[in-house]
Amino acid sequence: MxxxxxxxxxxxxxxxxxxxxxxxxxxxxxxxxxxxxxxxxxxxxxxxxxxxxxxxxxxxxxxxxxxxxxxxxxxxxxxxxxxxxxxxxxxxxxxxxxxxxxxxxxxxxxxxxxxxxxxxxxxxxxxxxxxxxxxxxxxxxxxxxxxxxxxxxxxxxxxxxxxxxxxxxxxxxxxxxxxxxxAGSTGFNLKLTAKGGHAAHPDTTADPIYLASNIIQFIQGIASRFNDPATPVVITVGQIDAGEKNNVIPGECSFGGTIRSFSEQSIKLAKNMIEEYTKDLTEMSDAGYDIEYSKYCPxxxxxxxxxxxxxxxxxxxxxxxxxxxxxxxxxxxxxxxxxxxxxxxxxxxxxxxxxxxxxxxxxxxxxxxxxxxxxxxxxxxxxxxxxxx
Missing domain, CATH: 3.40.630.10 (Zn peptidases)
Known part of the structure; x- marks a missing residue:
């Protein structure tokens, strides 16, 4: 010894x-x-x-x-x-x-x-x-x-x-x-605001739940269709909150998650694409949005x-x-x-x-x-x- x-x-x-x-x-x-x-x-x-x-x-x-x-x-x-x-x-x-x-x-x-x-x-x-x-x-x-x-x-x-x-x-x-x-990571929280209404008349509202589902679907495509596959990025939505009744389209929907990559450039790309897509979609739908990023770690x-x-x-x-x-x-x-x-x-x-x-x-x-x-x-x-x- x-x-x-x-x-x-x-x-x-x-x-x-x-x-x-x-x-x-x-x-x-x-x-x-x-x-x-x-x-x-x-x-x-x-x-x-x-x-x-x-x-x-x-x-x-x-x-x-x-x-x-x-x-x-x-x-x-x-x-x-x-x-x-x-x-x-x-x-x-x-x-x-x-x-x-x-x-x-x-x-x-x-x-x-x-x-x-x-x-x-x-x-x-x-x-x-x-x-x-x-x-x-x-x-x-x-x-x-x-x-x-x-x-x-x-x-x-x-x-x-x-x-x-x-x-x-x-x-x-x-x-x-x-x-x-x-990996490096950053958290994000996205809040959508719109005119709510009756579930029977979705054409009279800008349904934030529908908009959120559309944005989340797009987010999943960033990694596979827009980011360089040589520098992987993972984007996960971990929470979503909206509505109180089945027959009411709410006026707000919020969701959040994380973006992770070994490339700071890939994280920046993901953030920019989420914001640009959300901006274009809400403008077209007469809705509003707010995105906050938090806890960035290289x-x-x-x-x-x-x-x-x-x-x-x-x-x-x-x-x-x-x-x-x-x-x-x-x-x-x-x-x-x-x-x-x-x-x-x-x-x-x-x-x-x-x-x-x-x-x-x-x-x-x-x-x-x-x-x-x-x-x-x-x-x-x-x-x-x-x-x-």
């Missing part, structure tokens, strides 16, 4: 217990106050320098070895989802209607555990480490906040890394891609050199190349606008636990705790195996 393995094993039980407490006591976006306190209190005996942030949630700490070394950010998101947990775990959520259904408790515990271990291996460090415990990933606001804090506090970051749980990847493995990793495009460096510092048998990127979005992309970055998947699927293969955000999903050791081990290998600049 290596010194690294001994150090990790020394802290492993504590890391697991820390994770289980986070899972029992989940907190929603920008309300991760107790989580922040638990992290800071748990790491107060380390050499890590922590900084006071503008809000009472989130935490940034720096372990500096040599100013001439690169500063590597390691990010873990902390927020839970408004989901009622339906697992049989002994440490299931005690906060009604809130659950760590996306594995952010695992992410936080990986960075927390890495901080514990690398503090004990300080003499072997080949990088300066910036520990980022980020709030509010689920609402796509936390990364922007932390970026502003990094700039305000003048904390340098040269490169940044993150892990995300992945229920389709076996525990003990780390998934990687050298370029496109996750795509996650990994830096190839950083991915290769990370893999080359570790055990090659652990790393698994993912054949396909994910159409899900991740606000880690905002860091990558300013810093060289790479996102990795950590396998959380357990052989004999079918719930560990359930989708992220499922109220029944469970995550392998062995995944934390896998990720911490890879981070330690990278932090101690790099060469001085």
């Amino acid at each position: 290596t010194v690294k393995d001994e150090v990790i094993d020394t802290h492993l039980e504590h890391i697991i217990n820390f994770r289980r407490r986070l899972h029992r006591e989940p907190e929603l976006s920008f309300k991760e106050f107790q989580t922040t306190n638990l992290i800071e209190n748990g790491l107060e005996d380390t050499q890590i320098k922590f900084y006071d942030l503008s809000e009472k949630t989130g935490l940034i700490g720096v372990l500096e070895k040599d100013p001439s070394y690169d500063y590597i950010g390691v990010r873990g998101d902390m927020d839970a989802l408004p989901v009622t947990e339906m697992t049989n775990l002994d440490f299931k959520s005690e906060n009604e209607g809130v659950m760590h259904a996306c594995g952010h408790d695992i992410h936080t515990s990986i960075v927390y555990g890495f901080a514990k271990v690398i503090n004990d291996m300080y003499d072997d460090l080949k990088y300066n480490i910036v520990f980022i415990f980020q709030p509010a990933e689920e609402v796509l606001g936390g990364a922007k906040y932390i970026k502003e804090e990094l700039k305000r506090l003048e904390i340098p970051v040269d490169k940044i890394i993150m892990f995300h749980t992945w229920p389709t990847l076996e525990e003990g493995l780390i998934g990687y891609r050298e370029e496109d990793m996750m 795509p996650v495009i990994n830096n190839q050199e950083l991915v290769e460096d990370f893999i080359n510092c570790g055990d090659p048998s652990v790393f698994h190349e993912l054949k396909e990127p994910s159409m899900g979005s991740e606000d880690f992309a905002f860091y990558m606008q300013d810093y060289v970055g790479a996102a990795f998947r950590v396998g959380t699927k357990m052989k004999d636990v079918k719930e560990s293969g359930y989708s992220l955000h499922s109220p029944e999903v469970v995550f392998s705790e062995k995944s934390m050791k896998t990720a911490i081990n890879a981070l330690v290998n990278f932090a101690t195996g790099a060469k001085k600049k």
Whole structure:
């Protein structure tokens, strides 16, 4: 057993217990106050320098070895989802209607555990480490906040890394891609207004339900007939609201959804086409409309050199190349606008636990705790195996 393995094993039980407490006591976006306190209190005996942030949630700490070394950010998101947990775990959520259904408790515990271990291996460090415990990933606001804090506090970051749980990847493995990793996305809400009327006389109205169905049908054709198929785009309408009675044509109809692509140009094309088509249709029908776009998140495009460096510092048998990127979005992309970055998947699927293969955000999903050791081990290998600049 290596010194690294001994150090990790020394802290492993504590890391697991820390994770289980986070899972029992989940907190929603920008309300991760107790989580922040638990992290800071748990790491107060380390050499890590922590900084006071503008809000009472989130935490940034720096372990500096040599100013001439690169500063590597390691990010873990902390927020839970408004989901009622339906697992049989002994440490299931005690906060009604809130659950760590996306594995952010695992992410936080990986960075927390890495901080514990690398503090004990300080003499072997080949990088300066910036520990980022980020709030509010689920609402796509936390990364922007932390970026502003990094700039305000003048904390340098040269490169940044993150892990995300992945229920389709076996525990003990780390998934990687050298370029496109996750899609960019934007939400949209479209409201149609028209003169309503009696269901028996549709010719006297501009029926907003009919107009909405027409627009939604057109939206589905953008991906297949107008967008470049080499840069796929997915447009999904997830909600629609109109009317109260079967024999009344309402005066309003609203619907909304998301646009996702690895190409910012494809997202822009989809937005423009939706607006142009809606404008032309409502003008012809003597109706009105309003479109709002929200929660834009850029795509996650990994830096190839950083991915290769990370893999080359570790055990090659652990790393698994993912054949396909994910159409899900991740606000880690905002860091990558300013810093060289790479996102990795950590396998959380357990052989004999079918719930560990359930989708992220499922109220029944469970995550392998062995995944934390896998990720911490890879981070330690990278932090101690790099060469001085």
